[in-house]
Amino acid sequence: MKRVAILGATGSIGRQAIEIVTEHPELELCALQSGSTPLEALAAEHAVEHAQIGGDPVRLLERGAPDIVLNAVVGFAGVRATLWALEHGVTLALANKESLVAAGELAVAAHERGGGLLLPVDSEHSALHQCLEGRDRASVAGLVLTASGGPFRGRTRDELADVTAAQALAHPTWRMGPKITVDSATLANKGLELIEAHFLFGLPYERIEVVLQPTSVVHALVRFRDGASLAHLGYPDMRVPIAFALTYPERAATQVAPLDFSQGLVLEFEPPDLETFPLLALARTAGERGGTYPCAFNAANEVAVAAFLEGRLPFLGIAATVEEALAEVAGAPARDLADLTEADREARRLAERAAV
Ligand SMILES: NC(=O)c1ccc[n+]([C@@H]2O[C@H](COP(=O)([O-])OP(=O)(O)OC[C@H]3O[C@@H](n4cnc5c(N)ncnc54)[C@H](OP(=O)(O)O)[C@@H]3O)[C@@H](O)[C@H]2O)c1
Numbered sequence: 001m002k003r004v005a006i007l008g009a010t011g012s013i014g015r016q017a018i019e020i021v022t023e024h025p026e027l028e029l030c031a032l033q034s035g036s037t038p039l040e041a042l043a044a045e046h047a048v049e050h051a052q053i054g055g056d057p058v059r060l061l062e063r064g065a066p067d068i069v070l071n072a073v074v075g076f077a078g079v080r081a082t083l084w085a086l087e088h089g090v091t092l093a094l095a096n097k098e099s100l101v102a103a104g105e106l107a108v109a110a111h112e113r114g115g116g117l118l119l120p121v122d123s124e125h126s127a128l129h130q131c132l133e134g135r136d137r138a139s140v141a142g143l144v145l146t147a148s149g150g151p152f153r154g155r156t157r158d159e160l161a162d163v164t165a166a167q168a169l170a171h172p173t174w175r176m177g178p179k180i181t182v183d184s185a186t187l188a189n190k191g192l193e194l195i196e197a198h199f200l201f202g203l204p205y206e207r208i209e210v211v212l213q214p215t216s217v218v219h220a221l222v223r224f225r226d227g228a229s230l231a232h233l234g235y236p237d238m239r240v241p242i243a244f245a246l247t248y249p250e251r252a253a254t255q256v257a258p259l260d261f262s263q264g265l266v267l268e269f270e271p272p273d274l275e276t277f278p279l280l281a282l283a284r285t286a287g288e289r290g291g292t293y294p295c296a297f298n299a300a301n302e303v304a305v306a307a308f309l310e311g312r313l314p315f316l317g318i319a320a321t322v323e324e325a326l327a328e329v330a331g332a333p334a335r336d337l338a339d340l341t342e343a344d345r346e347a348r349r350l351a352e353r354a355a356v
Helices: 012-023 040-045 056-066 078-085 097-102 104-114 122-130 177-188 190-203 240-246 280-287 294-309 313-328 336-353
Strands: 002-007 027-036 049-052 067-069 091-096 119-120 140-147 206-213 218-224 227-235
Touching: 002 012, 002 056, 012 240, 027 056, 040 049, 040 091, 049 056, 056 078, 056 280, 067 078, 067 227, 067 240, 078 091, 078 097, 078 104, 078 336, 091 097, 091 240, 097 104, 097 190, 097 218, 097 294, 104 190, 119 122, 119 190, 119 240, 122 190, 122 218, 122 227, 122 240, 140 190, 177 190, 177 294, 177 313, 190 206, 190 280, 190 294, 218 336, 280 294, 280 313, 294 313, 294 336, 313 336
Parallel strands: 002 027, 002 067, 027 049, 067 091, 091 119, 140 206
Antiparallel strands: 140 218, 218 227
Protein backbone atom coordinates (compact mmCIF):
# COMPACT_ATOMS: atom_id res chain seq x y z
CA MET A 1 0.00 0.00 0.00
CA LYS A 2 1.44 3.39 -1.02
CA ARG A 3 0.20 6.58 0.62
CA VAL A 4 -0.28 9.43 -1.86
CA ALA A 5 -0.52 13.14 -1.03
CA ILE A 6 -2.06 15.27 -3.79
CA LEU A 7 -1.31 18.98 -3.71
CA GLY A 8 -3.39 21.01 -6.16
CA ALA A 9 -6.05 18.31 -5.71
CA THR A 10 -8.87 20.43 -7.18
CA GLY A 11 -7.06 21.27 -10.43
CA SER A 12 -6.88 19.58 -13.81
CA ILE A 13 -3.96 17.29 -12.89
CA GLY A 14 -5.10 16.83 -9.28
CA ARG A 15 -8.56 15.59 -10.27
CA GLN A 16 -7.17 13.14 -12.85
CA ALA A 17 -4.67 11.89 -10.26
CA ILE A 18 -7.43 11.25 -7.71
CA GLU A 19 -9.26 9.17 -10.32
CA ILE A 20 -6.13 7.11 -10.96
CA VAL A 21 -5.54 6.54 -7.24
CA THR A 22 -9.11 5.32 -6.82
CA GLU A 23 -8.62 2.83 -9.68
CA HIS A 24 -5.61 1.25 -7.95
CA PRO A 25 -6.19 -0.60 -4.66
CA GLU A 26 -2.46 -0.49 -3.91
CA LEU A 27 -2.66 3.34 -3.76
CA GLU A 28 -4.32 5.24 -0.92
CA LEU A 29 -4.92 9.00 -0.56
CA CYS A 30 -3.44 10.37 2.67
CA ALA A 31 -3.47 14.16 2.17
CA LEU A 32 -5.09 16.75 -0.10
CA GLN A 33 -4.39 20.43 -0.61
CA SER A 34 -6.11 23.12 -2.68
CA GLY A 35 -5.42 26.84 -3.07
CA SER A 36 -8.80 28.23 -2.01
CA THR A 37 -11.43 25.63 -3.03
CA PRO A 38 -13.17 23.91 -0.07
CA LEU A 39 -12.04 20.30 0.37
CA GLU A 40 -14.50 18.86 2.89
CA ALA A 41 -16.60 16.97 0.33
CA LEU A 42 -13.57 15.61 -1.55
CA ALA A 43 -11.85 14.53 1.67
CA ALA A 44 -15.03 12.85 2.93
CA GLU A 45 -15.66 11.09 -0.40
CA HIS A 46 -12.18 9.55 -0.35
CA ALA A 47 -11.87 9.16 3.45
CA VAL A 48 -8.79 11.38 3.56
CA GLU A 49 -7.86 12.46 7.07
CA HIS A 50 -5.53 15.35 6.23
CA ALA A 51 -6.81 18.16 4.00
CA GLN A 52 -5.73 21.76 3.85
CA ILE A 53 -6.68 24.88 1.90
CA GLY A 54 -3.61 26.97 0.95
CA GLY A 55 -0.91 27.71 3.51
CA ASP A 56 2.39 25.94 4.09
CA PRO A 57 2.22 22.34 2.82
CA VAL A 58 5.01 21.12 5.12
CA ARG A 59 2.83 20.50 8.18
CA LEU A 60 0.25 18.76 6.00
CA LEU A 61 2.92 16.49 4.52
CA GLU A 62 4.42 15.73 7.91
CA ARG A 63 1.00 14.74 9.26
CA GLY A 64 0.03 12.80 6.13
CA ALA A 65 3.37 10.88 5.98
CA PRO A 66 3.08 10.09 2.25
CA ASP A 67 5.17 7.63 0.25
CA ILE A 68 4.44 9.72 -2.88
CA VAL A 69 3.83 13.46 -3.15
CA LEU A 70 2.05 14.46 -6.36
CA ASN A 71 2.77 18.18 -6.66
CA ALA A 72 0.08 19.56 -8.99
CA VAL A 73 -0.06 23.06 -7.52
CA VAL A 74 0.21 25.83 -10.10
CA GLY A 75 3.06 28.35 -9.85
CA PHE A 76 5.79 29.26 -7.35
CA ALA A 77 3.42 28.22 -4.53
CA GLY A 78 4.61 24.65 -5.21
CA VAL A 79 8.25 25.25 -4.23
CA ARG A 80 8.07 24.23 -0.56
CA ALA A 81 6.43 20.89 -1.27
CA THR A 82 8.96 20.05 -3.99
CA LEU A 83 11.90 20.82 -1.71
CA TRP A 84 10.33 18.97 1.23
CA ALA A 85 9.76 15.77 -0.76
CA LEU A 86 13.23 15.82 -2.33
CA GLU A 87 14.98 16.56 0.98
CA HIS A 88 13.12 13.75 2.77
CA GLY A 89 13.65 11.14 0.06
CA VAL A 90 9.89 10.85 -0.49
CA THR A 91 8.97 10.00 -4.10
CA LEU A 92 8.05 13.22 -5.89
CA ALA A 93 5.65 13.00 -8.84
CA LEU A 94 6.20 16.48 -10.21
CA ALA A 95 3.64 18.31 -12.33
CA ASN A 96 4.45 21.70 -10.80
CA LYS A 97 7.26 22.59 -13.23
CA GLU A 98 7.44 26.14 -11.87
CA SER A 99 9.04 24.86 -8.65
CA LEU A 100 11.87 23.15 -10.53
CA VAL A 101 12.36 26.23 -12.71
CA ALA A 102 12.45 28.63 -9.76
CA ALA A 103 14.41 26.43 -7.36
CA GLY A 104 16.30 24.15 -9.74
CA GLU A 105 19.73 24.30 -8.12
CA LEU A 106 18.32 23.85 -4.60
CA ALA A 107 16.08 21.04 -5.81
CA VAL A 108 18.96 19.14 -7.43
CA ALA A 109 20.99 19.44 -4.22
CA ALA A 110 18.01 18.37 -2.05
CA HIS A 111 17.39 15.40 -4.39
CA GLU A 112 21.02 14.29 -4.03
CA ARG A 113 20.83 14.52 -0.24
CA GLY A 114 17.39 12.88 0.04
CA GLY A 115 18.06 10.11 -2.47
CA GLY A 116 14.39 9.52 -3.33
CA LEU A 117 12.70 9.22 -6.71
CA LEU A 118 11.89 12.29 -8.80
CA LEU A 119 9.36 11.30 -11.45
CA PRO A 120 8.26 14.02 -13.88
CA VAL A 121 4.54 14.22 -14.66
CA ASP A 122 4.91 16.80 -17.41
CA SER A 123 4.27 14.62 -20.47
CA GLU A 124 7.44 15.67 -22.31
CA HIS A 125 9.67 15.00 -19.32
CA SER A 126 7.94 11.74 -18.49
CA ALA A 127 8.66 10.76 -22.11
CA LEU A 128 12.31 11.82 -21.81
CA HIS A 129 12.66 9.93 -18.53
CA GLN A 130 11.36 6.78 -20.26
CA CYS A 131 13.60 7.19 -23.34
CA LEU A 132 16.64 7.77 -21.12
CA GLU A 133 15.99 5.03 -18.57
CA GLY A 134 18.81 2.49 -18.50
CA ARG A 135 20.93 4.33 -21.11
CA ASP A 136 24.53 5.29 -20.65
CA ARG A 137 24.45 9.09 -20.31
CA ALA A 138 27.66 9.35 -22.33
CA SER A 139 25.70 8.02 -25.34
CA VAL A 140 23.13 10.83 -25.16
CA ALA A 141 23.72 13.63 -27.67
CA GLY A 142 20.71 15.77 -26.81
CA LEU A 143 17.06 16.11 -25.84
CA VAL A 144 14.19 17.29 -28.03
CA LEU A 145 11.07 18.74 -26.42
CA THR A 146 8.00 18.85 -28.64
CA ALA A 147 5.38 21.61 -28.51
CA SER A 148 1.97 21.75 -30.15
CA GLY A 149 2.52 25.42 -30.93
CA GLY A 150 -0.74 26.29 -29.17
CA PRO A 151 -3.80 27.96 -30.67
CA PHE A 152 -1.80 30.75 -32.37
CA ARG A 153 0.73 28.66 -34.28
CA GLY A 154 1.43 30.17 -37.70
CA ARG A 155 0.15 33.65 -36.79
CA THR A 156 2.14 36.86 -37.20
CA ARG A 157 2.67 39.39 -34.43
CA ASP A 158 0.13 41.72 -36.07
CA GLU A 159 -2.46 38.95 -35.97
CA LEU A 160 -1.85 38.47 -32.24
CA ALA A 161 -2.38 42.10 -31.21
CA ASP A 162 -6.08 41.70 -30.36
CA VAL A 163 -6.44 38.05 -29.37
CA THR A 164 -8.59 37.49 -26.31
CA ALA A 165 -8.17 35.31 -23.22
CA ALA A 166 -10.96 33.04 -24.52
CA GLN A 167 -9.01 32.48 -27.75
CA ALA A 168 -5.78 31.82 -25.85
CA LEU A 169 -7.60 29.33 -23.62
CA ALA A 170 -8.80 27.26 -26.60
CA HIS A 171 -5.84 24.87 -26.79
CA PRO A 172 -5.92 22.62 -29.86
CA THR A 173 -4.72 19.36 -28.27
CA TRP A 174 -4.59 19.52 -24.43
CA ARG A 175 -7.27 20.32 -21.78
CA MET A 176 -5.46 21.98 -18.89
CA GLY A 177 -5.75 24.68 -16.21
CA PRO A 178 -5.82 28.34 -17.38
CA LYS A 179 -2.25 29.34 -16.48
CA ILE A 180 -0.50 26.53 -18.38
CA THR A 181 -2.93 26.96 -21.29
CA VAL A 182 -1.93 30.61 -21.71
CA ASP A 183 1.72 29.58 -21.27
CA SER A 184 1.22 27.14 -24.15
CA ALA A 185 -0.18 29.91 -26.35
CA THR A 186 2.86 32.16 -25.67
CA LEU A 187 5.40 29.26 -25.71
CA ALA A 188 6.44 30.30 -22.17
CA ASN A 189 5.39 26.78 -21.21
CA LYS A 190 8.06 25.31 -23.47
CA GLY A 191 10.54 27.79 -22.00
CA LEU A 192 9.68 26.58 -18.49
CA GLU A 193 9.99 22.99 -19.73
CA LEU A 194 13.41 23.71 -21.21
CA ILE A 195 14.66 24.83 -17.79
CA GLU A 196 12.84 21.92 -16.14
CA ALA A 197 14.59 19.47 -18.50
CA HIS A 198 17.98 21.02 -17.77
CA PHE A 199 17.57 20.43 -14.03
CA LEU A 200 15.90 17.01 -14.33
CA PHE A 201 18.38 15.46 -16.73
CA GLY A 202 21.55 17.52 -16.14
CA LEU A 203 22.20 18.47 -19.78
CA PRO A 204 23.46 21.92 -20.80
CA TYR A 205 20.95 24.16 -22.54
CA GLU A 206 22.66 23.98 -25.92
CA ARG A 207 21.85 20.25 -26.02
CA ILE A 208 18.12 20.75 -25.43
CA GLU A 209 16.06 21.66 -28.51
CA VAL A 210 12.41 22.58 -28.99
CA VAL A 211 10.45 21.56 -32.08
CA LEU A 212 6.78 22.01 -32.95
CA GLN A 213 4.74 18.84 -33.49
CA PRO A 214 1.19 20.12 -33.89
CA THR A 215 -0.78 16.94 -33.15
CA SER A 216 1.03 16.38 -29.78
CA VAL A 217 1.47 12.68 -30.50
CA VAL A 218 5.27 12.69 -30.18
CA HIS A 219 5.92 13.83 -26.60
CA ALA A 220 9.72 14.06 -26.76
CA LEU A 221 12.81 12.52 -28.37
CA VAL A 222 16.29 11.67 -27.17
CA ARG A 223 19.10 11.95 -29.71
CA PHE A 224 21.99 9.49 -29.26
CA ARG A 225 25.57 9.91 -30.43
CA ASP A 226 25.24 7.20 -33.11
CA GLY A 227 22.68 9.30 -35.02
CA ALA A 228 19.61 7.42 -33.75
CA SER A 229 16.74 9.09 -31.89
CA LEU A 230 14.23 7.44 -29.56
CA ALA A 231 10.77 8.99 -29.43
CA HIS A 232 7.80 8.54 -27.10
CA LEU A 233 4.40 8.44 -28.84
CA GLY A 234 0.82 8.42 -27.61
CA TYR A 235 -2.36 10.46 -27.77
CA PRO A 236 -2.20 13.65 -25.69
CA ASP A 237 -3.73 12.49 -22.40
CA MET A 238 -2.23 13.35 -19.01
CA ARG A 239 -3.56 10.16 -17.42
CA VAL A 240 -0.61 8.32 -19.00
CA PRO A 241 2.24 10.29 -17.33
CA ILE A 242 0.26 10.65 -14.08
CA ALA A 243 -0.35 6.90 -13.89
CA PHE A 244 3.25 6.21 -14.90
CA ALA A 245 4.54 8.29 -11.97
CA LEU A 246 2.01 6.97 -9.42
CA THR A 247 2.48 3.29 -10.30
CA TYR A 248 6.22 3.42 -11.09
CA PRO A 249 7.92 1.10 -11.96
CA GLU A 250 4.95 -1.17 -12.80
CA ARG A 251 3.47 1.03 -15.58
CA ALA A 252 -0.11 0.10 -14.76
CA ALA A 253 -2.83 -0.06 -17.44
CA THR A 254 -4.88 3.10 -18.13
CA GLN A 255 -8.18 3.86 -19.89
CA VAL A 256 -6.26 5.70 -22.65
CA ALA A 257 -6.72 4.37 -26.19
CA PRO A 258 -3.63 3.00 -27.96
CA LEU A 259 -2.53 4.67 -31.20
CA ASP A 260 -4.90 3.80 -34.04
CA PHE A 261 -2.97 3.66 -37.31
CA SER A 262 -6.12 2.85 -39.33
CA GLN A 263 -7.18 6.47 -38.78
CA GLY A 264 -3.83 7.76 -40.09
CA LEU A 265 -1.30 9.58 -37.98
CA VAL A 266 0.15 12.99 -38.82
CA LEU A 267 3.68 13.48 -37.50
CA GLU A 268 4.88 16.78 -38.92
CA PHE A 269 7.63 18.81 -37.29
CA GLU A 270 8.54 22.47 -37.72
CA PRO A 271 10.82 24.91 -35.93
CA PRO A 272 9.28 27.34 -33.40
CA ASP A 273 8.84 30.98 -34.45
CA LEU A 274 11.02 32.68 -31.85
CA GLU A 275 10.28 36.22 -33.08
CA THR A 276 6.52 35.95 -32.78
CA PHE A 277 6.79 34.00 -29.50
CA PRO A 278 9.79 35.55 -27.71
CA LEU A 279 9.18 33.94 -24.30
CA LEU A 280 10.88 30.73 -25.37
CA ALA A 281 14.14 32.54 -26.13
CA LEU A 282 13.79 34.67 -22.98
CA ALA A 283 13.46 31.51 -20.89
CA ARG A 284 16.54 30.01 -22.52
CA THR A 285 18.55 33.13 -21.69
CA ALA A 286 17.26 33.15 -18.10
CA GLY A 287 18.17 29.48 -17.75
CA GLU A 288 21.66 30.00 -19.13
CA ARG A 289 22.26 32.93 -16.76
CA GLY A 290 21.26 30.67 -13.86
CA GLY A 291 21.12 31.76 -10.19
CA THR A 292 17.87 33.57 -9.50
CA TYR A 293 17.16 34.41 -13.18
CA PRO A 294 14.91 31.40 -13.86
CA CYS A 295 12.98 32.23 -10.67
CA ALA A 296 12.57 35.82 -11.87
CA PHE A 297 11.45 34.64 -15.32
CA ASN A 298 8.80 32.45 -13.75
CA ALA A 299 7.56 35.14 -11.35
CA ALA A 300 7.31 37.82 -14.05
CA ASN A 301 5.48 35.37 -16.31
CA GLU A 302 3.00 34.45 -13.55
CA VAL A 303 2.20 38.14 -13.02
CA ALA A 304 1.86 38.84 -16.75
CA VAL A 305 -0.39 35.82 -17.38
CA ALA A 306 -2.66 36.82 -14.47
CA ALA A 307 -2.86 40.37 -15.87
CA PHE A 308 -3.74 39.00 -19.33
CA LEU A 309 -6.44 36.71 -17.91
CA GLU A 310 -7.89 39.66 -15.97
CA GLY A 311 -8.01 41.75 -19.16
CA ARG A 312 -5.38 44.23 -17.94
CA LEU A 313 -2.73 43.28 -20.50
CA PRO A 314 -2.88 42.42 -24.23
CA PHE A 315 -1.50 39.06 -25.34
CA LEU A 316 1.74 40.53 -26.73
CA GLY A 317 2.12 42.44 -23.44
CA ILE A 318 2.86 39.15 -21.64
CA ALA A 319 6.27 38.73 -23.31
CA ALA A 320 6.93 42.50 -23.20
CA THR A 321 6.28 42.54 -19.45
CA VAL A 322 8.58 39.59 -18.78
CA GLU A 323 11.30 41.07 -20.96
CA GLU A 324 11.09 44.44 -19.22
CA ALA A 325 11.11 42.91 -15.74
CA LEU A 326 14.04 40.60 -16.57
CA ALA A 327 16.06 43.52 -17.94
CA GLU A 328 15.80 45.18 -14.53
CA VAL A 329 16.32 42.27 -12.11
CA ALA A 330 19.69 42.00 -10.48
CA GLY A 331 20.50 38.30 -10.78
CA ALA A 332 22.09 36.67 -7.74
CA PRO A 333 23.15 33.19 -6.63
CA ALA A 334 20.24 31.05 -5.40
CA ARG A 335 21.75 29.84 -2.11
CA ASP A 336 18.58 29.12 -0.16
CA LEU A 337 14.81 29.50 -0.16
CA ALA A 338 15.11 33.01 1.27
CA ASP A 339 17.12 34.10 -1.81
CA LEU A 340 14.42 32.67 -4.07
CA THR A 341 11.54 34.15 -2.12
CA GLU A 342 13.21 37.55 -2.40
CA ALA A 343 13.94 37.09 -6.14
CA ASP A 344 10.33 36.00 -6.71
CA ARG A 345 8.98 39.02 -4.79
CA GLU A 346 11.24 41.49 -6.61
CA ALA A 347 10.44 40.11 -10.08
CA ARG A 348 6.72 40.26 -9.28
CA ARG A 349 7.08 43.89 -8.25
CA LEU A 350 8.95 44.76 -11.47
CA ALA A 351 6.45 42.87 -13.61
CA GLU A 352 3.45 44.53 -11.93
CA ARG A 353 5.05 47.88 -12.72
CA ALA A 354 5.79 46.88 -16.31
CA ALA A 355 2.28 45.49 -16.84
CA VAL A 356 0.37 48.76 -16.33
N1 LIG B 1 -3.08 20.39 -16.76
C1 LIG B 1 -2.18 19.75 -17.44
O1 LIG B 1 -2.51 18.99 -18.36
C2 LIG B 1 -0.71 19.89 -17.12
C3 LIG B 1 0.24 19.25 -17.91
C4 LIG B 1 1.59 19.33 -17.57
C5 LIG B 1 1.97 20.06 -16.45
N2 LIG B 1 1.01 20.69 -15.70
C6 LIG B 1 1.46 21.48 -14.54
O2 LIG B 1 0.74 21.02 -13.40
C7 LIG B 1 0.49 22.10 -12.51
C8 LIG B 1 -1.03 22.20 -12.27
O3 LIG B 1 -1.65 22.50 -13.52
P1 LIG B 1 -3.23 22.40 -13.70
O4 LIG B 1 -3.46 22.56 -15.15
O5 LIG B 1 -3.74 21.20 -12.98
O6 LIG B 1 -3.69 23.72 -12.93
P2 LIG B 1 -5.13 24.10 -12.37
O7 LIG B 1 -6.18 23.29 -13.00
O8 LIG B 1 -5.23 25.58 -12.41
O9 LIG B 1 -5.03 23.63 -10.83
C9 LIG B 1 -4.14 24.23 -9.95
C10 LIG B 1 -4.26 23.62 -8.59
O10 LIG B 1 -3.36 24.30 -7.70
C11 LIG B 1 -4.09 24.75 -6.57
N3 LIG B 1 -3.46 25.94 -6.02
C12 LIG B 1 -3.39 27.19 -6.55
N4 LIG B 1 -2.69 28.00 -5.72
C13 LIG B 1 -2.31 27.25 -4.66
C14 LIG B 1 -1.60 27.53 -3.47
N5 LIG B 1 -1.14 28.76 -3.20
N6 LIG B 1 -1.38 26.51 -2.60
C15 LIG B 1 -1.86 25.27 -2.86
N7 LIG B 1 -2.56 24.96 -3.97
C16 LIG B 1 -2.78 25.95 -4.85
C17 LIG B 1 -5.49 25.02 -7.12
O11 LIG B 1 -6.43 25.10 -6.06
P3 LIG B 1 -7.84 25.91 -6.23
O12 LIG B 1 -8.73 24.99 -6.99
O13 LIG B 1 -8.29 26.13 -4.86
O14 LIG B 1 -7.51 27.18 -6.98
C18 LIG B 1 -5.68 23.79 -7.98
O15 LIG B 1 -5.96 22.67 -7.18
C19 LIG B 1 1.09 23.35 -13.18
O16 LIG B 1 2.39 23.55 -12.70
C20 LIG B 1 1.14 22.97 -14.64
O17 LIG B 1 2.16 23.65 -15.34
C21 LIG B 1 -0.29 20.63 -16.01
